[in-house]
Amino acid sequence: MKNNKPKYKLIIDAAVDVIAENGYHASQVSKIAKKAGVADGTIYLYFKNKEDILVSVFEEKMGQFIEQIVTATNERENASEKLLTLIEMHFSQLAANHHLAIVTQLELRQSNLSLRQQINRILKPYLVVIDEIVKEGVEEKLFRSDIKIPLIRQMIFGTLDETVTNWVMNEEKYDLIGLAPYVHELITKGVSVK
Amino acid sequence: MKNNKPKYKLIIDAAVDVIAENGYHASQVSKIAKKAGVADGTIYLYFKNKEDILVSVFEEKMGQFIEQIVTATNERENASEKLLTLIEMHFSQLAANHHLAIVTQLELRQSNLSLRQQINRILKPYLVVIDEIVKEGVEEKLFRSDIKIPLIRQMIFGTLDETVTNWVMNEEKYDLIGLAPYVHELITKGVSVK
Amino acid sequence: MKNNKPKYKLIIDAAVDVIAENGYHASQVSKIAKKAGVADGTIYLYFKNKEDILVSVFEEKMGQFIEQIVTATNERENASEKLLTLIEMHFSQLAANHHLAIVTQLELRQSNLSLRQQINRILKPYLVVIDEIVKEGVEEKLFRSDIKIPLIRQMIFGTLDETVTNWVMNEEKYDLIGLAPYVHELITKGVSVK
Amino acid sequence: MKNNKPKYKLIIDAAVDVIAENGYHASQVSKIAKKAGVADGTIYLYFKNKEDILVSVFEEKMGQFIEQIVTATNERENASEKLLTLIEMHFSQLAANHHLAIVTQLELRQSNLSLRQQINRILKPYLVVIDEIVKEGVEEKLFRSDIKIPLIRQMIFGTLDETVTNWVMNEEKYDLIGLAPYVHELITKGVSVK
DNA sequence: CATGAATGAGCTTTCATTCAT
């Protein structure tokens, strides 16, 4: 019984594993090809070059990541609840996929400017999702309107990202998902008492 | 009149410039040596290997960076003011040194696990400074005590880091330092109204 | 209405164009197949391998080339006139077909020994034609008999070939055909006065 | 006792041998390096890239080739004698160096346009030497003035080149140098009787 | 006959590091 998965997907999945296991710079194309069970040359029938594999990995995985979050947050009533759901989903999806967490938090950052810019382009829709939740909160008079939204979004994304990165670098030893309500509390209420 | 700076420092400074100008991956040892005005081989009298140059660059620059912040925050009366000063100093020091900002926010992230861990070790004292300000705030009953300090520190550092990275990736087009009070407000009060 | 030319000929013609346009080393089999409107694999139903395409190209085109010259020279009365006709035909056929001129004068020379030997084999009949004209001239007491025919043939072919190559490398800027009588004069009378 | 020849010359000589033995396309840089007794990387301290090795080989050898001919022809009294000496030297130098003959007559022709143009540039001085002998002959009223010099030069060079190529392709089985007077006779007097 | 997806061997060039001087 042969493997019927389309080669594109086979290669993407192999790339996630290989990058997570070996790190970005030790992920030779030949290693990815071997893991995917295809010839080296086959990679180039589906991807323009090595960088294109990485971008596609991120595009593919990030697409699913964002879709899950959008679906889940849409089921919530107000901006604060949506924000909590976003945090929970952000944490839970990365906690559920060890390799993906390593790739997004560590490996994909080791890239040159060109790749970085493409990653930012892919990340954009997620930032837009955050922006929209914040806007909604402002309209609902739940969130402050005296600070520019991009700055608020940077705080939210920066906090989530730093929290996940710390968790990954601590070898995922503690419960990331359990932190969600505390992070939500911090973001909404801030560090000050009352 | 020849340059009397010790070669160690010459090489460190050359490395910062070369990395900022060419990017991490295009920063060959020979380029750094040329900029520093020494022979390639001389580099290896002062540094174990290429990675050691990078770690030393970060160590050197980060040491000064932290020292400045510690000195400045010590002159403040309470935790909230200290936090504001820390934010201002964090922003102003990077805004004042274009090359250093690029190196810390973009280039040094493109490194392998080993280098990343050493960078974290170097970053540790800065995180400790943040922790201490938070602890002081808690003792002063200014900051909340119901959330673990590491989480609060991650929010603070994550927000600052994300804000600076965005500013660098936007080609430093807007006034970073001017954002300090708003970021401080967000961190202390949160996104919620009141 | 689809193209009814037999695929063999389609491929040969495509190969001439592709080689002339892209040069020998950039003439991938897939490019020739695309231009011919057939699948890559189809090529191998008609040709043993890539080299075989090139040999066949030369064989095909050279066959026509020689045939034209034989026909035309046969209409002449004596060796000297035949030689002039041969020169005129040699020049005019290449001048009339830009792509063929590039392929014969430049691209086909960039080949390995095996291909070169096959090309020589194909060229042989042309050299025989020259030899026969010379022999005829000797019999008619028009041409000298004190120098071996192969040497005379080398002078004739060498002169023609060098003249055409120079014209091609000068981007065919001047009138090649107009040179025929001068070249004929040089070959028959030599460079010396009287 | 180590080899004191400068590496540049070592590599040039190794390249001639390797190309003659293996042919142009099978002459990997690593093969040349091995033959020269240096590391692969060392090649790139002396040559810009692989093509540069080939150009340099031709430049170096052709320089000597031309110099010898210029020196020898300058010792002759008139244009006809100079031409004979040029032919003799052209033949004898290639006959004396089997590898060089193969490289110049066969291997260096298998090159792309860029390399071909560089080779032509290097060949230029030789063509100028021929031109000058012809001009001298015209002034001395020995050579005809009714045909443009470039055409005469093409006949001369074409004849010599074709003669040498034939000799090389016939595995150098006959005496090339002995052909010189006959070739000279053909060039000066032509193929016609009287 | 025809297809075209898949194969995988093959090669130039870079650059961190060494070491004889």
Next chain:
DNA sequence: TATGAATGAAAGCTCATTCAT
């Protein structure tokens, strides 16, 4: 200390050829 010429391992990508359909 300082030099810089020399080293040589390492890897992305191409493309002629095959073969299952």
